[in-house]
Amino acid sequence: MSKHENCSDCQNPYTPHPARIIRILPQIPDHQLFQIHIRFEDQGKVFTYRPGQFVMLSVIGVGEAPFSISSSPTHEGIIELCVRRIGHVTDALFRLPPKAMVGIRGPYGNGFPVEKLEGNNLLLVAGGLGMAPLRSLLWYTLDNRSKFKDVILMYGAKNPGDMLFKYELLSLLDRTDVKCLLTIDKKDESAIWKAHVGVVTTLFDFVDIDPNDTYAAVCGPEVMFKFVLDELLKRNFAKDRILMSLERNMHCGVGKCGHCMIGYKYTCLDGPIFTYWDAINLPEMV
Amino acid sequence: MKIITLPKENLTEFIGYLHAFGEIHAPTKRGDKSVVFAPVSDLSEIELNYTRTILPLKKYFFKPVDVMFNFYADKGYEAPTEEADKKYVIFGVHPCDIHGLKILDLVSNGRYVDTYYFAGRNKAAIIGLDCIPDDLCFCRSIGTDFVDAGFDLFLSDIDNSYLVRVGTSLGDDMVKAADTLFHEVNKEDREAYKRKSIERRKSFRTEIQLQDLPEIIDLEYENEVWHEVGEKCLSCGTCSMVCPTCYCYAVFDELNLDASSGQRKRRWDSCLFKDYALVAGGHNFRAERSSRVKNRFFHKQRGFVTQYGRPSCVGCGRCKAYCPAGIDIVEIVNKLRSQTRV
Numbered sequence: 098m099s100k101h102e103n104c105s106d107c108q109n110p111y112t113p114h115p116a117r118i119i120r121i122l123p124q125i126p127d128h129q130l131f132q133i134h135i136r137f138e139d140q141g142k143v144f145t146y147r148p149g150q151f152v153m154l155s156v157i158g159v160g161e162a163p164f165s166i167s168s169s170p171t172h173e174g175i176i177e178l179c180v181r182r183i184g185h186v187t188d189a190l191f192r193l194p195p196k197a198m199v200g201i202r203g204p205y206g207n208g209f210p211v212e213k214l215e216g217n218n219l220l221l222v223a224g225g226l227g228m229a230p231l232r233s234l235l236w237y238t239l240d241n242r243s244k245f246k247d248v249i250l251m252y253g254a255k256n257p258g259d260m261l262f263k264y265e266l267l268s269l270l271d272r273t274d275v276k277c278l279l280t281i282d283k284k285d286e287s288a289i290w291k292a293h294v295g296v297v298t299t300l301f302d303f304v305d306i307d308p309n310d311t312y313a314a315v316c317g318p319e320v321m322f323k324f325v326l327d328e329l330l331k332r333n334f335a336k337d338r339i340l341m342s343l344e345r346n347m348h349c350g351v352g353k354c355g356h357c358m359i360g361y362k363y364t365c366l367d368g369p370i371f372t373y374w375d376a377i378n379l380p381e382m383v
Numbered sequence: 384m385k386i387i388t389l390p391k392e393n394l395t396e397f398i399g400y401l402h403a404f405g406e407i408h409a410p411t412k413r414g415d416k417s418v419v420f421a422p423v424s425d426l427s428e429i430e431l432n433y434t435r436t437i438l439p440l441k442k443y444f445f446k447p448v449d450v451m452f453n454f455y456a457d458k459g460y461e462a463p464t465e466e467a468d469k470k471y472v473i474f475g476v477h478p479c480d481i482h483g484l485k486i487l488d489l490v491s492n493g494r495y496v497d498t499y500y501f502a503g504r505n506k507a508a509i510i511g512l513d514c515i516p517d518d519l520c521f522c523r524s525i526g527t528d529f530v531d532a533g534f535d536l537f538l539s540d541i542d543n544s545y546l547v548r549v550g551t552s553l554g555d556d557m558v559k560a561a562d563t564l565f566h567e568v569n570k571e572d573r574e575a576y577k578r579k580s581i582e583r584r585k586s587f588r589t590e591i592q593l594q595d596l597p598e599i600i601d602l603e604y605e606n607e608v609w610h611e612v613g614e615k616c617l618s619c620g621t622c623s624m625v626c627p628t629c630y631c632y633a634v635f636d637e638l639n640l641d642a643s644s645g646q647r648k649r650r651w652d653s654c655l656f657k658d659y660a661l662v663a664g665g666h667n668f669r670a671e672r673s674s675r676v677k678n679r680f681f682h683k684q685r686g687f688v689t690q691y692g693r694p695s696c697v698g699c700g701r702c703k704a705y706c707p708a709g710i711d712i713v714e715i716v717n718k719l720r721s722q723t724r725v
Contacts, residue, residue, distance in 0.1 A: 109462065109498045110495040110496065110497075110498070111451055111452075111498075111499075112452070112460065112462070113459075113460050115459050115460075155460075155647075157454050157455075157456060157459065157460075157636075158454065158456070158636055158638050158642075158643075158645055159636055160634070160635060160636045161634060161636075161647075162663065181664075183663045183664045184662075184663025184664070185663075186663075187663065198459060200459065200460055319666070344662060345660065345662065345668065346659070346660050346661060346662050346668070348632065348633055348634040348649075348652075349632075349634065351494075351495035352493065352494070352495065353490065353491070353495070353497055353630065353632070354631055354632050354633070354634065354649075354652070355630065355631030355632070355652070355654060356631070356633075356652075356659060356660065358654075358678075358682060358686070360681065360685075360686055361681075361682070361685065361686030361687070361689045361690050366494070380604060380681070381668065381669070381674070381678075
């Protein structure tokens with residue numbers, strides 16, 4: 098019997114590993130960043146993953162759900178999950194006492210093809226919670242900066258109070274090795290907001306991108322995908338240079354339960370990162 | 384392959400010998416019309432001339448509800464205590480259902496192995512039995528009317544005897560245990576088998592044309608048929624429950640009354656259920672019934688072919704036999720086809 102690839106010490110791929118929530122960093126209302134340490138019986142073993150991969154997190158007695166990893170594998174020791182309180186598992190997660198134990202399985206999914214991205218410009222386009230998986234790729238590229246050409250981040254939120262990782266991203270504005278473009282849909286009068294105002298696609302006016310040596314990574318609400326795809330195609334991006342991170346219902350994470358099936362691909366095994374070319378060939382994808 | 388014969392009058396005695404190999408399960412009558420796989424003690428309880436059981440064999444290995452773990456607030460997750468090493472002999476399995484198991488073996492294997500499925504599967508011996516199709520069977524078109532692997536023994540009716548193909552070493556042990564009951568194949572047996580084979584082939588009345596079907600499904604993705612079927616479908620999921628190759632499941636945690644321990648379980652799910660593609664926050668990727676019906680057909684006849692090189696359908700006819708709305712896969716395929724023909 099073949100063994101679970103990411104867990105050579107366990108025969109059963111459904112076994113969650115005990116993991117402890119080390120720290121909780123509140124983000125915006127109903128969104129928290131959970132720093133989690135995964136305990137392996139083998140002390141020397143570390144949890145390795147690729148940007149764009151996800152884990153299945155269990156809250157004991159409540160259930161299990163998939164979460165993109167928001168941290169970069171270049172930061173070893175812990176993983177960070179940016180969670181919106183929206184379902185029964187996340188609701189229970191938010192109610193856990195400090196330093197609580199949870200269960201983690203994974204990492205699952207293909208993740209971003211980082212080797213392929215090397216030597217290219219990177220354009221990251223995120224909307225709302227779409228920043229969660231893209232933050233992993235962002236920090237991965239910044240920590241391996243010499244391997245990539247220009248790195249551009251476009252991130253849109255509804256208003257300043259809805260912006261995830263706001264201070265972390267604002268601190269990138271001063272850096273010369275990354276072009277960080279932040280925008281909010283509407284400026285509310287009381288807020289101090291000096292960056293751009295407008296939907297995320299309006300940020301395309303501020304960049305000059307050569308589609309031939311650029312990969313775009315897109316993640317956000319469904320409505321955003323369509324508009325961002327239009328902008329990218331208008332700029333002659335090849336369909337297989339547009340990478341999207343998709344969300345689906347998942348119960349197993351290992352290509353068995355069927356829920357995340359799109360056409361003939363499992364989001365959990367073949368995704369969650371798909372190219373726009375995949376999307377054209379898979380009905381109902383975007 | 385080792386082939387021998389078993390005279391029909393010796394079958395009772397042979398079943399007796401099988402008890403040594405595990406608890407015997409076989410098709411038995413349930414009510415007037417239905418047949419189900421259930422434990423039996425002797426031949427008198429077995430319904431040899433059945434067409435299809437309500438549920439296929441998946442109920443043994445991929446159980447309707449399965450305990451995945453026990454969990455405790457203080458100790459975390461623990462594997463459930465292993466069931467004693469109980470063995471099963473499942474007798475009287477038709478070729479389509481053996482193919483159904485082969486498909487489940489395929490999807491349960493791979494990069495991540497479904498240990499729950501194989502825990503049961505590895506403990507069961509399969510004794511196949513050939514059959515005469517009814518109007519709902521279209522296994523011949525799918526190529527699942529015959530099996531050459533996936534069984535320990537396979538019995539084909541040749542009038543006074545069964546022609547017995549021995550598929551595994553365990554099957555051979557069963558034969559050896561009842562050695563005196565079996566005979567060598569003689570010329571008459573060979574001729575009888577060939578004659579029977581032609582008779583059986585002629586008895587297939589329903590056909591489905593599989594050739595180019597994946598391409599046709601792509602072409603007819605926007606066909607009105609999907610909407611029509613969506614209007615008829617009740618989203619009850621019966622077709623998934625009775626399907627030998629439907630393997631979707633839902634996972635849920637069940638808390639004990641002490642509120643500090645419980646079990647993680649999984650149960651059969653259906654892609655026709657409304658909440659199948661629903662994600663937290665309320666977005667439903669397949670909110671329309673027609674899109675769910677289409678997805679089911681698409682996966683079986685198009686998606687699975689791309690993934691595994693064959694459709695995940697064995698032509699057993701159960702989905703039509705048990706659909707309360709009378710939805711018929713053969714009819715749908717014919718409708719899709721006729722509109723692509725001149």
